[in-house]
Amino acid sequence: MVEVHLWSGLRSLTGGQQVVEVQAKTTGELLRELVRAHPQLQAPIDAGVSIAIDGRVIATGLTEPIPEGSEIYLMQRLRGG
Amino acid sequence: MALDDRKSEFTFVGTRPDRPDGLDKVTGRAKFGADVSAPGMLHGAILRSPHAHARIVKIDASKAEAHKDVKAVVTRADFSDKVPFQPGLEGEFWNVLENVMAGEKALYDGHAVAAIAATSALAARDALKLIEVEYEVLPHVTDVDKAMASDAPVIREGAADYSVPEGMHPNVVRYHESGHGNVDAGFAEADLVIEDSFVTEATHQGYIEPHACLGMLGNDGKGELWCTTQGHWIAQKTCAALLGIETSQLRVTASEIGGGFGGKTTVFIEPVALALSRKANRPVKLVMSRSEVFRATGPTSSASMDIKIGMKKDGTISAAQGVFRLQGGAFPGAPGDMTAMCAFAPYNLTNVKQIGYDVMANRPKQAAYRAPGAPMGAFAVESVIDELCKKLGLDPVDVRLKNAAHEGTQASYGPTYERIGLVETLEAAKAHPHYSAPLKPGQGRGISCGFWFNHGGETSVSLALSEDGSAQLMVGTPDIGGSRASMALMAAEVLGIPYENIRVTIADTASLGYNDVSHGSRVTYASGLATIKAARHAVERLCGRAAAKWGIPVDAVKWEDGCAVPSGPNAGDFDPMPLADITADMGATGGPISGHFEATPEGAGVSFGTHIVDAEVDPETGKTSVTRYTVIQDAGKAIHPTYVEGQYQGGAAQGIGWALNEEYVYGEDGRLQNSIFLDYRIPVASDLPMIDTVIVEVPNPGHPFGVRGVGETGIVPPLAAIANAVSHAAGVRMRQLPMSPPRILAALKDNG
Numbered sequence: 155m156v157e158v159h160l161w162s163g164l165r166s167l168t169g170g171q172q173v174v175e176v177q178a179k180t181t182g183e184l185l186r187e188l189v190r191a192h193p194q195l196q197a198p199i200d201a202g203v204s205i206a207i208d209g210r211v212i213a214t215g216l217t218e219p220i221p222e223g224s225e226i227y228l229m230q231r232l233r234g235g
Numbered sequence: 236m237a238l239d240d241r242k243s244e245f246t247f248v249g250t251r252p253d254r255p256d257g258l259d260k261v262t263g264r265a266k267f268g269a270d271v272s273a274p275g276m277l278h279g280a281i282l283r284s285p286h287a288h289a290r291i292v293k294i295d296a297s298k299a300e301a302h303k304d305v306k307a308v309v310t311r312a313d314f315s316d317k318v319p320f321q322p323g324l325e326g327e328f329w330n331v332l333e334n335v336m337a338g339e340k341a342l343y344d345g346h347a348v349a350a351i352a353a354t355s356a357l358a359a360r361d362a363l364k365l366i367e368v369e370y371e372v373l374p375h376v377t378d379v380d381k382a383m384a385s386d387a388p389v390i391r392e393g394a395a396d397y398s399v400p401e402g403m404h405p406n407v408v409r410y411h412e413s414g415h416g417n418v419d420a421g422f423a424e425a426d427l428v429i430e431d432s433f434v435t436e437a438t439h440q441g442y443i444e445p446h447a448c449l450g451m452l453g454n455d456g457k458g459e460l461w462c463t464t465q466g467h468w469i470a471q472k473t474c475a476a477l478l479g480i481e482t483s484q485l486r487v488t489a490s491e492i493g494g495g496f497g498g499k500t501t502v503f504i505e506p507v508a509l510a511l512s513r514k515a516n517r518p519v520k521l522v523m524s525r526s527e528v529f530r531a532t533g534p535t536s537s538a539s540m541d542i543k544i545g546m547k548k549d550g551t552i553s554a555a556q557g558v559f560r561l562q563g564g565a566f567p568g569a570p571g572d573m574t575a576m577c578a579f580a581p582y583n584l585t586n587v588k589q590i591g592y593d594v595m596a597n598r599p600k601q602a603a604y605r606a607p608g609a610p611m612g613a614f615a616v617e618s619v620i621d622e623l624c625k626k627l628g629l630d631p632v633d634v635r636l637k638n639a640a641h642e643g644t645q646a647s648y649g650p651t652y653e654r655i656g657l658v659e660t661l662e663a664a665k666a667h668p669h670y671s672a673p674l675k676p677g678q679g680r681g682i683s684c685g686f687w688f689n690h691g692g693e694t695s696v697s698l699a700l701s702e703d704g705s706a707q708l709m710v711g712t713p714d715i716g717g718s719r720a721s722m723a724l725m726a727a728e729v730l731g732i733p734y735e736n737i738r739v740t741i742a743d744t745a746s747l748g749y750n751d752v753s754h755g756s757r758v759t760y761a762s763g764l765a766t767i768k769a770a771r772h773a774v775e776r777l778c779g780r781a782a783a784k785w786g787i788p789v790d791a792v793k794w795e796d797g798c799a800v801p802s803g804p805n806a807g808d809f810d811p812m813p814l815a816d817i818t819a820d821m822g823a824t825g826g827p828i829s830g831h832f833e834a835t836p837e838g839a840g841v842s843f844g845t846h847i848v849d850a851e852v853d854p855e856t857g858k859t860s861v862t863r864y865t866v867i868q869d870a871g872k873a874i875h876p877t878y879v880e881g882q883y884q885g886g887a888a889q890g891i892g893w894a895l896n897e898e899y900v901y902g903e904d905g906r907l908q909n910s911i912f913l914d915y916r917i918p919v920a921s922d923l924p925m926i927d928t929v930i931v932e933v934p935n936p937g938h939p940f941g942v943r944g945v946g947e948t949g950i951v952p953p954l955a956a957i958a959n960a961v962s963h964a965a966g967v968r969m970r971q972l973p974m975s976p977p978r979i980l981a982a983l984k985d986n987g
Contacts, residue, residue, distance in 0.1 A: 163412035
């Protein structure tokens with residue numbers, strides 16, 4: 155299991171939880187499991203999210219491995235100029 | 236992409252060879268967006284709304300269509316409203332279409348409502364007057380705070396997404412909230428708490444080359460497009476969607492680009508040229524005037540911000556909180572979330588909370604302008620930190636060092652930082668002669684830190700070797716900052732052949748796999764990583780040919796200084812075989828040798844900078860002179876240091892304009908009042924001091940050579956650093972940008 159830290163604006167979609175535990179070996183699995191646990195998270199995920207694994211920001215990739223015990227933060231998808 | 240083969244000793248990387256596009260650009264041989272023609276070509280012109288907000292009741296183009304020089308007229312009816320949306324792009328495709336050509340309503344002064352193709356540019360412009368448009372003028376709003384007020388006119392119902400709390404005005408379309416700790420407890424621990432509010436106006440990227448393109452589209456759905464753009468694959472995908480054709484049937488070639496800075500990451504005139512071409516069955520060229528660029532392409536957001544920071548007497552920040560309201564024109568997309576996430580990112584904070592709003596108003600659709608959203612937030616936050624330092628009698632660099640984020644710090648936006656270089660930039664600032672140089676009376680010194688994320692993105696690169704041992708490298712990211720030079724240096728480093736023997740081309744959409752836009756400071760990072768990998772792929776094949784010639788296993792061959800050599804004494808005794816000896820007969824030893832790489836690199840690595848500015852304010856006129864400027868920024872590894880310095884200097888120069896003079900001025904009627912460079916004042920050479928630069932190199936673990944993007948971070952600190960310098964020089968805190976002479980005079984007067 156990994157703990158996924160959400161940004162606080164998402165608490166209204168998870169019944170107040172800011173940390174959600176899911177079973178996932180990749181970033182894609184993680185997003186699927188988040189939606190399974192909290193279906194309302196589909197909207198922010200569809201709008202675009204990035205995932206930070208131990209501080210490394212995965213902007214879009216769904217196949218990045220998630221090591222057991224790693225620190226996971228969900229972030230809004232980054233945009234640049 | 237974790238890399239265990241990182242390199243730290245270099246032969247070519249870090250040198251400063253001549254730029255490959257230099258001769259073309261100084262002789263006029265380089266072809267920009269407006270520099271091409273085609274047989275039978277028509278010229279396009281676009282009719283734009285004179286109203287900030289109006290229902291389009293009727294468009295009668297019959298008189299224009301009857302004119303002998305007019306070959307086609309298009310309106311929204313000529314675009315695909317049943318767009319075959321791509322996953323994830325649904326909303327934005329529609330927004331781009333609505334921006335390219337108005338539908339039911341004109342949403343801002345300058346919004347396109349119809350277009351004409353005629354036999355000359357003059358005839359096209361004249362014929363616009365023959366199109367009759369009946370408008371029902373609606374109430375408008377251009378100010379961000381007024382657009383959020385309960386009595387503001389609604390720009391588009393239903394544009395808000397899931398994130399917006401109930402009860403907000405429909406013009407608020409996105410909401411972001413993040414942070415950690417308990418800010419109330421943190422403020423209670425502080426010896427001094429300052430709360431203040433700040434405002435910035437929209438500014439334009441000010442690229443010298445206006446948008447320009449040549450489009451050809453036949454009724455068979457096959458087309459060609461030449462345009463000035465930061466990303467021709469996104470231009471291809473968007474134009475195809477908006478015109479209802481297959482993506483692969485439209486070939487897009489990127490011209491040389493005369494500046495983009497984020498403003499050329501989308502399309503404006505390209506789909507219009509193609510729609511006109513399809514209707515007229517002739518090629519159509521469209522070139523924007525400067526006024527059109529200002530009125531109808533993306534400036535930055537304007538912003539209104541409230542900051543509260545608590546500090547202990549020793550300089551420790553005990554809590555920080557910010558509310559950032561960004562106006563992004565009549566479409567969703569203002570980067571309020573990015574502003575919020577970047578604002579406090581330089582600091583190691585126990586208690587932090589940030590809120591960002593994306594607000595619509597009757598202005599052109601905002602576009603990125605280097606590090607979109609970050610400069611405004613830094614202006615507000617770093618101004619308050621400066622004021623805290625002043626009131627507590629603390630040195631501003633020491634306070635920033637005391638609170639600086641480092642490896643292991645929890646970022647204000649959530650995760651724990653990997654290796655970052657903020658402390659190194661602050662230490663370099665403290666040690667720099669500029670920081671200890673005496674100031675003259677009437678001068679002030681300001682400093683600021685700045686942060687930007689950087690990006691990877693989809694990337695494809697191909698490298699082909701020629702028989703004579705030279706190499707052609709094809710990348711798909713338009714060269715907006717010297718990337719052809721840095722790509723050639725990285726390929727030279729891997730292949731071991733001279734920089735001059737490598738020609739880098741920006742390939743068209745038919746010649747290479749998909750490439751994301753040149754944005755997010757991603758090109759030297761991502762195209763660079765792909766170039767290194769493509770060159771290594773070619774080297775593997777070169778080693779294979781050498782192994783076959785020597786009759787030894789391929790794993791007994793390694794590549795060293797441009798030659799295949801046996802990997803050790805047991806591999807055999809052979810003289811080094813240079814690259815050119817292998818390519819000379821490659822056609823007969825297995826065929827052409829190329830290298831390829833396609834991926835979405837995920838390890839861009841965040842970046843920090845610290846700026847030092849001296850400014851002098853004339854109390855009689857309110858004019859500010861920037862007398863000295865030093866940029867210090869972490870580049871990870873500077874591939875071509877001259878270009879890196881250029882990026883740093885460019886960020887400072889643009890920041891000086893944004894801080895002191897540049898702004899979108901709207902009249903009561905919602906019309907832009909200053910849509911030419913005479914009235915919208917960007918800095919010229921005589922406005923600028925020598926901008927000194929210091930390149931700090933803290934390698935990015937996510938790139939084989941340690942590269943971090945450098946294109947955007949340089950625009951983040953200037954607004955704040957200059958505002959702090961001006962505030963000290965004037966003796967009054969400046970809370971609104973630009974700090975133009977009238978605003979400074981008013982502030983001096985208010986201050987007695």
